[in-house]
């Protein structure tokens with residue numbers, strides 16, 4: 702397993718050595734070859750332990766991990782979402798951890814929708830979700846988050862989001878949030894949990910969710926950022942992170958959002974599974990100004 706410094710060095714070089722090199726399918730073989738596989742079946746906790754074991758002893762995986770995961774599972778217990786949506790599923794760690802928490806805390810119709818752009822990663826998620834016995838609660842949707850949100854909304858399958866976990870392409874946090882606001886999927890009462898707001902960081906998103914209604918109305922008059930649509934405050938490696946095989950879709954800036962929504966937002970400091978400091982921004986939509 703690479704050390705933390707090696708990991709940073711690789712990311713600095715722009716290599717995608719930490720994912721999409723076959724390790725995600727390797728994870729499936731690792732788990733299914735375990736001698737105690739029958740005791741893992743139907744147990745979300747044991748599937749998570751097996752993923753953690755692979756990430757600790759074999760190869761790094763970009764999972765949310767236990768420390769930051771606890772912040773979100775506590776939030777799920779409090780919010781008891783009927784519908785929770787995740788942006789970015791990878792191998793299914795957060796999907797299994799949070800999908801299980803949603804099943805325990807909510808009604809029998811409570812569901813967890815994971816939006817994952819890479820079809821191979823989505824297949825890995827589906828396989829591990831089935832192994833964990835969560836297929837009745839969890840739905841995995843393959844495709845770019847903005848296209849999936851639009852499609853699920855248009856079909857009537859997604860009418861409201863009670864809790865949303867943002868953990869995908871960093872520049873898309875704000876554009877996808879605005880899309881959800883515009884479609885009225887995010888309304889007063891909705892709660893957002895955004896990962897990685899310290900490492901690698903997401904200044905445009907924090908600025909947006911911490912702004913007052915007056916500030917958002919003013920910013921909305923100025924229109925979208927120029928160029929490829931990505932805020933220049935993001936380092937190049939953040940914007941290239943997922944471009945290896947699929948290319949990174951152009952960000953849609955057509956959604957103006959709803960600047961009238963009132964947010965209360967604060968950071969919960971925690972750590973990456975590597976020990977690196979990070980934080981989850983918890984944002985509550987508390988009202989709407991007319």
Ligand SMILES: C[S@@+](CC[C@H](N)C(=O)[O-])C[C@H]1O[C@@H](n2cnc3c(N)ncnc32)[C@H](O)[C@@H]1O
Nearest residue numbers: 764765789791794795817818845846868869870
């Ligand atoms: C940090 S990983 C997610 C980790 C996962 N939430 C966990 O904790 O187990 C980010 C994931 O977002 C996916 N992704 C990147 N851009 C996306 C987009 N526009 N729509 C949907 N998924 C995207 C990547 O393929 C990758 O699997």
